[in-house]
Amino acid sequence: MTAWPVVPPTARLDRSRATITLLRAEIGQWFDTRAADERFALFKQHFVILRQVFGTIVDRVDEQFDALAGSGGTAGEIHAACRDLDRRRDLVARTFRWYRAKYDQRDRQDLPGKVIRAADQLVRSCWEEPFTVAGVDRPSGPLAYLDDRFDAVSTPRVSVPSDLRAPDDELIGEFVRQLPIPVVALPATSVHEPWWLVLCAHEVGHHVQFDLDPGLVGRTREAISGAVLDRDEDVRTLWPSWSLEVFADAFAVLSVGTAAAYAVTDLEYGPPATLAYWPGDGDRYPPPAVRLALHGELARAAGLNDPGPGAQDVTGWLDRLPAGGVVPAVADLTRRLLAATAAVARALLTVEVGGRDLPRLCGLSAGQFTTADQWRNLLVQQRPVFAGLKTRPAARSAIAAGVAAFAGAIDDPVRRDLAGRNLVDLLVRCGPPGTLAASREPDLVAIGGRLADLLVGGVPR
Structure with a gap:
């Protein structure tokens, strides 16, 4: 073993610290860019939460390198400890990039980007209603993303997201479960048949059941x-x-x-x-x-x-x-x-x-479906004009209209395609001004510390 050239402990530490520096820069640059982009205005509080949490975790890894440098360990011990910390750093990077990819779907200017922005408004409509009606503080709203699956699924702090399957994914899944940003995976087929966004209502319902009371x-x-x-x-x-x-x-x-x-x-x-x-x-x-x-x-x-x-x-x-x-x-x-x-x-x-039954919590009203009936006919017209878009139920009326229009045009590909394009255009314009932010700022110091313990303190390999 002594005949092989071995990187000195200080150089080995420098190598690992360089990767932490690069990760910190990668995370900071992405948040700087997204926070200034109005297309991501719905998620500004999400970004505050994630930046604080990931910053805390990266700092924790860096502190462990400081402790290792002053530990007086042997060269072999330093190398082994650096490999362990490198794996933890990789876990942090994978988790950050998992989130980044979900948000970045909105950066696209083509149809998939427009469809996920349409989904955001439907998610917000379904999410805000029960908290507003019940008069209780609202947590951060769900992050929707398109996934290569045929159905939809939510991760309401009870399971590992469906697209995490590598050996360390159970740990990342637990991180996602504990972070106060729930997620909803929507079928990729929504891009070509946007009426599938109706699945948002069921998936948001899971989050509401866990978070409303x-x-x-x-x-x-x-x-x-x-x-x-x-x-x-x-x-x-x-x-x-x-x-x-x-x-x-x-x-x-x-x-x-x-x-x-x-x-x-x-x-x-x-x-x-x-x-x-x-x-x-x-x-x-x-x-x-x-x-x-x-x-x-x-x-x-x-x-x-x-x-x-x-x-x-x-x-x-x-x-x-x-x-x-x-x-x-x-x-x-x-x-x-x-x-x-x-x-x-x-x-x-x-x-x-709070004394309000489920129909009232969901904002059920005859007017909502009267609007949906009217919009259904407009969706199969060229350049339709819709009124009353800036209300909380508007996106829910729009998707009800979209499903009805699709069902009515099931044997007519031209009308069906027109209805889909119009539905996406309609949904992205629905809803009053607002974001998916929580009513109250969460305790980011406590959250960051707890999740740093989870990722940085996970079982080493």
């Missing part, structure tokens, strides 16, 4: 349990186990109307055996046939026009299936679940925060 998750489950209290054991067990997803479904229906069900139908449609099956342990959603019936019952309970298929309709579909289409035991369970669906829907609408 600390007791909301529990109260939702209790309401569902109460609705099925007199049912058989299977039904009493299964419905409450789906409480997170059915709350998000209820939030979506009350925010954007029956447009929410159209997206679920497209995502879930398949042969009978894929629509009705025996739920497995850990399934987050009801089987698709039951979930679609829930959408119809939610819309009916909320008084929406044309609520779509409900429990009775889906039961009729099940009864008309040819023999063997669905296993008899599964068909029996599905009928029992469907028999409780209307009660579950009504119970969801009674869930309250």
Whole structure:
């Protein structure tokens, strides 16, 4: 070993410190550029939070190099310790770049950039409404981004984001979970079919359930349990186990109307055996046939026009299936679940925060869908003119109109494409002035210290 040339400890430390210096410059330059760019005005508070947090973490790594330089360790110990700190520095860099790539989607001037900016306004509309109605402080709003997936997913501080899969990703996922900036991944197909942005409503609903009130998750489950209290054991067990997803479904229906069900139908449609099956342990959603019936019952309970298929309709579909289409035991369970669906829907609408039930928290109003009906026709016209864009519900009305326009033009590619372009143009102009900032500045010192402990203090390799 002594015959090999070995970099002296001081040079080895200098090498590692140079990478920290470069990372600090990379982070600072990006935030300087983005903070001055009005296209990113929605996220100025996000940037304050992230800059403080990443600055704290980089400083912590640098301090460890200072301690190492004065430790009096052997050359071998210095080399090994530098490699460990280099890995931690790489972890910080990967985490920063994960966020940077999400925000930078808005830097594009082509259609994908415009679509994600349209999504921002829909996210903001869905996010601000319940906090404003409830009169409670609002955390930082969700960061939406386009992902190469066929559906949408949120990361409401409960899971690792879907695009983190490398060995250290569990640690980065925990960082993302703890940082007060929730994220929503949207399907990349939204670029070509912008009506898919309707999925924002469901995903934002997850964040609202976790952030609007600390007791909301529990109260939702209790309401569902109460609705099925007199049912058989299977039904009493299964419905409450789906409480997170059915709350998000209820939030979506009350925010954007029956447009929410159209997206679920497209995502879930398949042969009978894929629509009705025996739920497995850990399934987050009801089987698709039951979930679609829930959408119809939610819309009916909320008084929406044309609520779509409900429990009775889906039961009729099940009864008309040819023999063997669905296993008899599964068909029996599905009928029992469907028999409780209307009660579950009504119970969801009674869930309250601060004395305000879920329809009111979502800003449900007849006027919103009257506007959507009017805009639906305009979306398939050349150079349409829309009025009333600068209101909080405007983006929700726009996406409801967009889904309806798409459904009406499903067999006409020219009108369908026109509706999509007009929808994106409409969404980016929706909403009053505002940002996705929290009502109150978060404690950045505490957050930065805690997350520095997490990333810098993670298990070395």
